[in-house]
Amino acid sequence: MEHLERDVVVIGAGPSGLSAAYELNKAGKSVAVLEARDRVGGRTWTDVMDGATIEIGGQWISPDQTGLYSLINELGIETFERYKEGKSVYLTEEGEAIAYEGADFPVAESTVAEMDKLVKLMNELAADMDPDKPWEHPQAEELDKISFHHFLRQHCTDELACNNVGLFIAGGMLTKPAHTFSALQAVLMASSAGSFDNLVDEDFILDRRIVGSMQGVSKAMAERLGEDIVFLNNPVLKLEWSEDAVVAHGSSITVSAKKVVLAVPPNLYSRISYVPALPRKQQITHQHQSMGLVIKVHAVYETPFWRNEGLSGTCFGPNSLVQELYDNTYIGEETGTLVGFISDLNADAMWELDEEQRRAAILKAMAAYLGEKALEPKVFYLSDFAAEEWTRGAYATSYDLGGLHRFGPAQNENVGPIYFSSSDLAGEGFQHVDGAVRMGRRSAARIIAALDG
Numbered sequence: 001m002e003h004l005e006r007d008v009v010v011i012g013a014g015p016s017g018l019s020a021a022y023e024l025n026k027a028g029k030s031v032a033v034l035e036a037r038d039r040v041g042g043r044t045w046t047d048v049m050d051g052a053t054i055e056i057g058g059q060w061i062s063p064d065q066t067g068l069y070s071l072i073n074e075l076g077i078e079t080f081e082r083y084k085e086g087k088s089v090y091l092t093e094e095g096e097a098i099a100y101e102g103a104d105f106p107v108a109e110s111t112v113a114e115m116d117k118l119v120k121l122m123n124e125l126a127a128d129m130d131p132d133k134p135w136e137h138p139q140a141e142e143l144d145k146i147s148f149h150h151f152l153r154q155h156c157t158d159e160l161a162c163n164n165v166g167l168f169i170a171g172g173m174l175t176k177p178a179h180t181f182s183a184l185q186a187v188l189m190a191s192s193a194g195s196f197d198n199l200v201d202e203d204f205i206l207d208r209r210i211v212g213s214m215q216g217v218s219k220a221m222a223e224r225l226g227e228d229i230v231f232l233n234n235p236v237l238k239l240e241w242s243e244d245a246v247v248a249h250g251s252s253i254t255v256s257a258k259k260v261v262l263a264v265p266p267n268l269y270s271r272i273s274y275v276p277a278l279p280r281k282q283q284i285t286h287q288h289q290s291m292g293l294v295i296k297v298h299a300v301y302e303t304p305f306w307r308n309e310g311l312s313g314t315c316f317g318p319n320s321l322v323q324e325l326y327d328n329t330y331i332g333e334e335t336g337t338l339v340g341f342i343s344d345l346n347a348d349a350m351w352e353l354d355e356e357q358r359r360a361a362i363l364k365a366m367a368a369y370l371g372e373k374a375l376e377p378k379v380f381y382l383s384d385f386a387a388e389e390w391t392r393g394a395y396a397t398s399y400d401l402g403g404l405h406r407f408g409p410a411q412n413e414n415v416g417p418i419y420f421s422s423s424d425l426a427g428e429g430f431q432h433v434d435g436a437v438r439m440g441r442r443s444a445a446r447i448i449a450a451l452d453g
């Protein structure tokens, strides 16, 4: 067993842990990063399949994500625009595919009006929230007592409008059914992106992608840190700590340090044995942050055939198995890649099927939007982060009903030398790579101040 002595040990080489290590290293602090997997990047991960670039995890960047933008600018990494030309497709409850332009779904005018009303309400609530302190919202307690499902229906009697608006946060973001999380959690999701308007505008929230892929951002940080700082294949299962010191036990390395950045998703905090145990408040809090579940579907075709038909590849169907679909062709590739998302209860149902049935059901749902050509991809791949030991879900964690107001205030407090850092604890950029970077930088700044102070 190799033993290292450092100022700071970072547990987890995802974008949050690496951002913390990168900042600490720049500030002259000695750092070691222990990573469980055999790769860096965590929930960002890229592979090439039959010549097509597949971003298995996080990939999009939006204009408000200035934390991530400043990092990639510093690293010399560029972005490219997602393909957005042409009409979108909306799949009605009856299964009719309607091509449309503009921001409004092609539904009855009365439903559009009801949706606008709900969006306005969410915008107003989000405007009153500091995403770093959602529990201080003037209506925080009340909003955390009601599920998002019931909150929408409290304000609107048009079921389709409720479903369409619910989709943006439930299936689209938190990847949990809308009855399992609170209206406060939904408002945080909107506030973290600047407004609900931003969140529902796919041209904003899914604006651009990273040249070299999102995992490339973590790789670039790890490369700059060097091999004697980032150690792969070293899950930390035991953390000894006192007020001013820690010892992190990896598989082949132990690290003694003054501080630790715990940069793993909150649902995995309990995977580690703390000696002594964490305080009561954290032990309870950590049980209320759970992962959503989404399957990211990748289908690669000989050509992006939808483009020739005047379609952008963007499709929505609140009642479809695949609720969202986008053109995800990587820059410069001649093949066409579609990416779709299957969330929560639909994802449960898909994992019950055998591989052949699952593939058939998913491609049929995609063909309902874009026609029969969608049935025969040359690559078909499903991202399955829920089966990964070091993630256990997707995209990220959120609180159960009532949890954000009750436990949220404790989530960012350090426990002695232990600093928690994750996209799932972020205000701005919550659940996104941007939030991971912001939290990593914030943890580093707090540690530098404590060490130098």
Ligand code: FAD
Residues within 6 Å of the ligand: 011, 012, 013, 014, 015, 016, 017, 034, 035, 036, 037, 040, 041, 042, 043, 044, 056, 057, 058, 059, 060, 061, 234, 235, 236, 237, 263, 264, 265, 268, 271, 272, 296, 383, 385, 390, 391, 393, 394, 395, 396, 421, 422, 423, 424, 431, 432, 433, 434, 436
């Ligand atoms: P992670 O990326 O989860 O990194 C944590 C690291 O800790 C991992 O490498 C893990 O292996 C390691 N680890 C865990 N336990 C231990 C242990 N005990 N010891 C050592 N190491 C450990 N975000 C966007 O901005 N845009 C998107 O388009 C987007 N799409 C997404 C699509 C999918 C399918 C998924 C899964 C996520 C997506 N996200 C997206 C979210 C984004 O990927 C995450 O918010 C971000 O990766 C979180 O970074 P992190 O460093 O906080 O955590």
